[in-house]
Amino acid sequence: MFLMKDVVRDPNPVLRATAKKLTFPLTAEQKQLAHDLMEYLVISQDEEANAKYHLRPGVGLAAPQVDQSLAMTAVLIPDEEGDDGDKIFMKEVLVNPRVISNSVQNAALAEGEGCLSVDDEHPGYVVRHARVTIEYYNLDGEKKKIRLKNYPAIVCQHEIDHLNGILFYDHISKEHPLEMDPDGILLG
Numbered sequence: 757m758f759l760m761k762d763v764v765r766d767p768n769p770v771l772r773a774t775a776k777k778l779t780f781p782l783t784a785e786q787k788q789l790a791h792d793l794m795e796y797l798v799i800s801q802d803e804e805a806n807a808k809y810h811l812r813p814g815v816g817l818a819a820p821q822v823d824q825s826l827a828m829t830a831v832l833i834p835d836e837e838g839d840d841g842d843k844i845f846m847k848e849v850l851v852n853p854r855v856i857s858n859s860v861q862n863a864a865l866a867e868g869e870g871c872l873s874v875d876d877e878h879p880g881y882v883v884r885h886a887r888v889t890i891e892y893y894n895l896d897g898e899k900k901k902i903r904l905k906n907y908p909a910i911v912c913q914h915e916i917d918h919l920n921g922i923l924f925y926d927h928i929s930k931e932h933p934l935e936m937d938p939d940g941i942l943l944g
C-alpha cells in the first residue's frame with residue numbers, strides 16, 4: 757500500500773512529465789498499481805483505518821503522484837461533499853482518460869484547491885470547466901464515456917491534469933487570484 761512517504765512532492769519533475777498511455781491487457785504490475793492507488797483513497801477516507809497510517813484524506817490519486825509516469829488515476833468521490841458520509845458518488849480507476857468536450861462556462865471551488873503532492877498553499881480560484889465529458893478505459897480495457905458537473909468534474913479535471921504535467925496552481929490567475937468570469941460558478 758502507499759503511504760505519505762510514497763507521494764512525490766512538487767517540484768519533483770515526474771509531476772511535470774506527460775504520463776505514458778497504457779495498452780491492454782494491463783500487466784499484473786499495472787493492475788496492482790491501480791489497486792494500490794484506490795486502496796490509498798479508501799483507507800485515507802476511513803477515519804478508523806486511517807488512524808494507523810495518517811494519510812491525508814484524498815478524493816483522487818494519479819500514478820505520477822507515486823512516481824509512476826503512467827496514464828492512470830483513481831478517484832473516490834463521496835456522494836455529499838464531505839468525508840464522513842459512507843455513500844459514494846464515483847469509485848473508479850480511469851485509464852488513459854481525456855476530456856473530449858467541455859462547457860464554455862467555468863467553475864471553481866470557492867475554497868480553492870490543494871493537492872496531495874503540493875505542500876505549499878496556493879490561494880485563489882482554480883478556474884476549470886463547469887462540465888466535462890470524459891472518455892477513458894476501465895481496467896478491463898472497456899471504453900467508457902461519462903458526463904460530469906460540479907465537484908466530480910473538478911476532481912476529474914485535477915486528476916487528468918496530473919497525467920499531463922499540470923498542477924492546480926497553474927490555473928490560478930497570478931494578477932487576480934480571486935477573479936472569476938461573471939458567468940462562472942463558485943462551488944461549495
Ligand code: UDB
Pocket residue numbers: 800801812813814815816817818821834836837838839869870871872873910911914915918
Ligand atoms: C485531495 N482532498 O484529495 F477524503 F469529500 C484533497 C486534499 C489535497 C486536501 C487531500 C479534498 O479536497 N477533499 C476531500 C477529501 C476527502 C473527502 C472529501 C473531500 N485532492 C486530490 C489530489 O491532490 N489529487 O491529485 C485535491 C482535490 C482538490 C480539488 C480536486 C482534488
Ligand code: ZN
Pocket residue numbers: 870871872873914918
Ligand atoms: Zn493533485
